Amino acid sequence: MSYLPRDIETQLKTAAGHFPAVILTGPRQSGKTTLLKHLFLKTHAYVSLDDPGIRLMAAKEPALFFENFKPPLIIDEVQYAPQIFPYLKLIIDKKRKIRGNFILTGSQLFPLMAGVSESLAGRAALFTLLSFSLLERSRGKNEFSFNRLKRLLFSGGFPDAALSAPKLLNTWFSSYIQTYLERDVRQLRQVGDLSDFQRFLQLIAAVNGQILNLSSVSRDLGVAVNTIKAWISILEASGQVFLLKPFYINKGKRLVKNPKLYFLDTGLLNYLLGLESSGQVFKGPAAGQMLETAALGEIIRKAYNNGQLPRVYYWRTSYGEEVDFIIEERTKLVPVEIKLSANISAAAAKAAVSFIDLFPEKVDKGYVVSFSEANVRLTDKIQAVSFSDFVNRK
Secondary structure, three states, X not given: OOOOOOOOHHHHHHHHOOOOEEEEEOOOOXXXXXXXXXXXXXXXXXXXXXXXXXXXXXHHOHHHXXXXXXXXXXXXXXXXXXXXXXXXXXXXXXXXOOOOOEEEEEOOHHHHHHHHXXXXXXXXXXXXXXXXXXXXHHOOOOOOOHHHHHHXXXXXXXHHHHOXXXXXXXXXXXXXXXXXHHHHHHHHOOOOOOHHHHHHXXXXXXXXXXXXXXXXXXXXXXXXXXXXHHHHHHHHHOOOEEEEOEOOXXXXXXXXXXXXXXXXXXXXXXXXXXXXXXXXXXXXXXXXXXXXXXXXXXXXXXXXXXXXXXXXXXXXXXXXXXXXXXXXXXXXXXXXXXXXXXXXXXXXXXXXXXXXXXXXXXXXXXXXXXXXXXXXXXXXXXXXXXHHHHHHOO
């Protein structure tokens, strides 16, 4: 399988020239190891804590581990042995001027960040790598027609899945859930019977893009609300879902304050929804949410690939006004509406106009994104743009 360049490469190389350690986190099978080997294997040794023997050495004899594996070093799946973090701190502090001495990866954010916060604060640059973005998969062909986008979204962006034959996708995602997601659940929370968790995955896939109602999910599954919270936290920590929080600054309107849940990879989402072909991607009552998921995924990936945390929200009043995404760019806010349509009129910008009326000094521009190829100005601040132009924007 040929290597596909990743948009985050420049940020990683720059950080390795300024920090003693660089940490790359993200979901399993998103391409972290392949990326880091491509960038650093000529200058760094490589060791994986996925190997049970090496993991045991790192956990029980950290000093011996670093006798056997000396920097400059790539350490894969470092969260399996948090005992090495204090030793990492000592080695880094002895040679603080050496940049990029350690390159670390981790697939479980909670245990990884505990070690970083305690031992590597100020010593490490932290990045997140998700599955392929649409632009990364495009290989320079950055126009996304309706049919082409359906094919890309059906398989999603996990490298092995994205580059596999369509007939193998069901097998790949089934194995992914059993091998990785269920393993994360067992490691982060003691669970005996995982059948409830499997049903939970299918249920939250069905409410993708909707306001999260934990009590409703709990009732439908017959599982305690605290368990549902824990499972969602695990999916967040392992980079599978994103909780889109509401934007609110009290301006006199009553606002909805529960988050929305979105899957970060459309291929996994489609598998859980039971879709059998790309022709089904934009069909059914959840078609609009699928396009929202694709757009949000690109917004989030753009932020991560620039070494930033995504600052994106949704806005909804108790009266039913709603803007799909509010992107915070420095001191400004950018309202974005996603429409599964090829015909856009000024009415599509109605909610965004309401938002701008509340925060006129904060908004210089907004977008209505659709499959229309006509880029037209709907109001003095809102532009109608094609999905391709929105994804390609700088």
